[in-house]
Amino acid sequence: MSLDVAMQSAPTEANPRKVFLGLRLALVAVVGVILFVAELSIGAAAIPVLDVFQALTTGEASSQVWINIIWEFRLPRALNAAVSGAALGAAGIMLQALFRNPLADPYILGIVHGARLGAAILVVATGLAGNAFLLRFGLIGDAGLAVASVVGGLVVLFILSALSSRISIVTLLLVGLMLGYFSIGLMNALMHFVDESHAKAFKAWDDASFAGATWQQLKILVPGILAGLAAIAFLAKPLNAMLLGDRYAASMGIPVGCIKLAVLAATGWFCGMVTAFCGPVAFLGLVAAHIARGLVGASDHRVLLPAAALLGSTVGLAADLVTHLPLEHHIFHLNAVIGLVGAPVALFVLLRSRALRSWEGS
């Protein structure tokens, strides 16, 4: 990371530019709100917008089935997409900063697969799976799934972190990929120890989607991720300093080791929480991070982190909306939609972005 790029992000930036940036972020937020409303209004069941509004405000609608669809399926799903997307966007930015690697992403680096493996081990250990597990043990089951996923993700993260100072960026990516594949292999092998119906239930859990989250799960997920997002605000300044190198950051009095540990813990927390309740969501962190870089046009983490969270949230809502469009004879998968729509957008932004050139120089 060259010094001039870091200087772009200095707080002495001209006001018109800040205003323009603020407007862009506000526009993204407005798009996010529109998508959230669309999530509640559009789906396989055709529910008039007025009924959606009534169901949300008064708890009444023309049909009890519609009320259930809005309150028990669409609203939890939209909240899940918004919050989990934000978490993955923030995780993507932090991983890129930590590993100084534009391709760093929770899915590519195998962290998501580590989280899946953690959940799989818990499933096999209890002899149950997916929703069966959650229903059997209620809140404890939900929390257990989250903890297992967080621990699984953290294990992969710590291995990567331990290796990151000794190997090149490309090798680190390969190590992440290999750890991911190893986790997938181990997970498949573990499924041989549970019966067919439990393996099927695990497979259902393992299919990435924002749908199916219960209010009980959201009681863990939403506060957990919001608390995490609030906590990483304290990491923005140290991350800015670390862009200029660990020695420079240390000379400024930044406890580099502690900050790295905190970034690792926060990333593991986000990835684990999201994977526990949404399955292995792919590339959303990468896509959101790169769109955020293109939008912000600088490397100031005080702006980048909230921007990536906002973008992640918006991309998550958009992808989920496409997944649930009322199309006959076709069911989209979340990861397919993110890959199909998000990857070209991120590529376009990458190719135009000055931020990309800053990576090349680092």
Next chain:
Amino acid sequence: MIAAARNGFGIVCLASILLACSQLDPEPKPSHPAVYVDQPLARNLERACVANHRPGVDYFPQKVEFRHSSQLSVTYHGHFKRVKFRPSVSAEEPVEFLFVQCGTPVPDHGAGTIVVSVPVSRIVTGTRAMLGAADDLDLVDRFVGISDPRAVTVPSFIDRVEQGRISMMSGYAHGNIEPLMALDPDVYFTFHSAYPQFNMHPRLWALGVRAVPFGDSLETTPLGRAEWLKVLAMLTNTEGRADIVFDRIEREYHSIAKLVPSDADAPRVMAGVASQRDVIELFGGGNHRARLLEDAGGRFILDDNGFPGSWLIAPFEKVYVAGADAPFWIGTRPGIQSVEALIAANSHHRWFERAIADGHVYAQDQGYKGMFAFNLQDQGLNNPHVQLAELVAVLHPNLRSKLRSNSTLSFMRKLQ
């Protein structure tokens, strides 16, 4: 030293794995005796070839026709039968088969036509749908391989499996090509899916295997599905028996269907199970299973969906809107004993409140031995009348006294 020990350990491991593997040792292929046919035949040659082919002779005096199938047709031509199969889903050009009497010449045919010499004596199947029909037609001894013999529910087939007369053919996509080629059967039955990526018959044809895709699950009526037993009969020249068996099925089916008053208040019927996080797996509204419900005086919740396939993945919301107040739920996940366990398997199940509250939740898994291993899988094709009688008894209890069944077979089970 360490390297040598490591290599030795590797060799021992490899040898152990190889020793643990069992390879197929196929029995020698039996051949039908050749007989001279000098006079017009009264019956088809069920276990014989022709020694003196003469043009113009009708070698198939016993014939079948398809009255209900939406996919099959047949024409007889003296020494061969031309069968056409046009799948009701993703239909392109129909698949054409020539079933040629052994000992007679193969007629001119197109490059894509599959030629099978009949009567066949060695059958391997990658789908178990026709096993009950094979038992009805007394053809069990012609089967030498089944996709998963452990899953078989037909007693005569279970006996044959226990005698070691049936090889296991399990593997990817309803069959394993390598042991299949080793067994070299006269014909191989493969499952025909509405989704082309699951179909293995094009690959098998390319390898020279005489594969016949069974598209019974894509039929639009239960009797149309039952007519697939005639395919088995045509391959074994047992059309005479097939006519008797099918006529009985047809007669009994119609007599039960007539009991249901046409003005009956048809209760709506939910079917299928939740899958993944927000979809329901069920059958299409144009499938034979939907028609069975209709003939039993019920109404499938997605009857406006004309898809004839047996596997439809529908958004949860759509099925929920249609099925939330359906008083019956027939065809839940096999092997699950209670409603509580059904909900534990996927919490979405709890939203079909009416059927659960009324206590009308049924699985069609009598004889359950494991995933895809229960009576309906093997014996549903040739017993639509038994299925119909059970459904009528459930949907219209007032008609139970009029239902007379001499079948000990059953398919449905009420969840606790």
